Amino acid sequence: MTTQYTVRRGAESYGHAIGILLIDCSTPFIPGDVGNATTYPFPVLYRTVPDVTLTRLIDEADKSLTDNIIRTAKELEMHGVRAISSDCGYMIHFQSVVAEAVSVPVIMSSLIQLPMLERTISKDKRIGLICAKKSRMTEDMLLAAGLQDSGRVVIYGMEHSAPFRNPILEEKPLLDASLIAADMVNTATSMIEEHPEIGPILLECSNMPPYAQAVQRATGRPVFDFTTLIGIFETASFRRPFHGFY
Numbered sequence: 001m002t003t004q005y006t007v008r009r010g011a012e013s014y015g016h017a018i019g020i021l022l023i024d025c026s027t028p029f030i031p032g033d034v035g036n037a038t039t040y041p042f043p044v045l046y047r048t049v050p051d052v053t054l055t056r057l058i059d060e061a062d063k064s065l066t067d068n069i070i071r072t073a074k075e076l077e078m079h080g081v082r083a084i085s086s087d088c089g090y091m092i093h094f095q096s097v098v099a100e101a102v103s104v105p106v107i108m109s110s111l112i113q114l115p116m117l118e119r120t121i122s123k124d125k126r127i128g129l130i131c132a133k134k135s136r137m138t139e140d141m142l143l144a145a146g147l148q149d150s151g152r153v154v155i156y157g158m159e160h161s162a163p164f165r166n167p168i169l170e171e172k173p174l175l176d177a178s179l180i181a182a183d184m185v186n187t188a189t190s191m192i193e194e195h196p197e198i199g200p201i202l203l204e205c206s207n208m209p210p211y212a213q214a215v216q217r218a219t220g221r222p223v224f225d226f227t228t229l230i231g232i233f234e235t236a237s238f239r240r241p242f243h244g245f246y
Contacts, residue, residue, distance in 0.1 A: 016045035019076030032210030089204035
């Protein structure tokens with residue numbers, strides 16, 4: 001058991017399991033959201049990346065943001081986090097460059113789960129992907145996540161839902177979780193009705209995990225999101241002993 005410790009230069013606090021890069025936006029982060037610390041049963045550390053706005057990230061895929069993102073990721077690494085994530089699935093644009101820049105695992109986007117899901121289903125099944133903005137969910141993003149065959153993914157967007165779009169994409173101050181949940185369920189059930197071959201469902205947006213249970217209850221499908229991905233890496237970084245009897 002370790003009893004001696006050395007100061008980590010530049011650290012302001014210690015014991016953070018996961019570091020999370022936040023985009024520069026104003027959105028209510030409710031319980032279950034990646035940006036709400038009570039979502040996790042372990043400590044997380046947040047840092048907002050300067051200039052990474054919704055427009056520049058989602059609409060423009062602005063690669064000039066790379067230096068700011070890397071600099072902020074290195075700051076999280078300096079604080080001792082065991083893995084680095086983000087609060088937007090469209091951060092997949094920066095997955096490779098950030099992974100090369102730091103020495104801890106990097107899981108910038110929920111989309112990283114796509115190749116895993118692709119390998120868990122039969123060839124006649126597909127993956128349902130619900131994202132914040134379908135028009136900006138491009139094939140190159142799916143391939144950057146490691147997906148082998150983009151034809152195996154059915155994409156639906158939430159940008160046409162006013163209860164979702166107003167607080168999440170347009171940064172209006174009021175969020176009604178019950179209305180978003182209803183629209184998420186409607187979107188998911190429509191997707192399944194139109195594409196019954198869908199097996200697992202992946203929620204791209206970091207604001208969507210609060211509604212994952214409702215989507216699963218309505219569709220009967222396994223539902224993956226940012227929190228399932230982050231949970232995998234936290235568990236792998238801090239293995240606990242098993243308790244039981246034999």
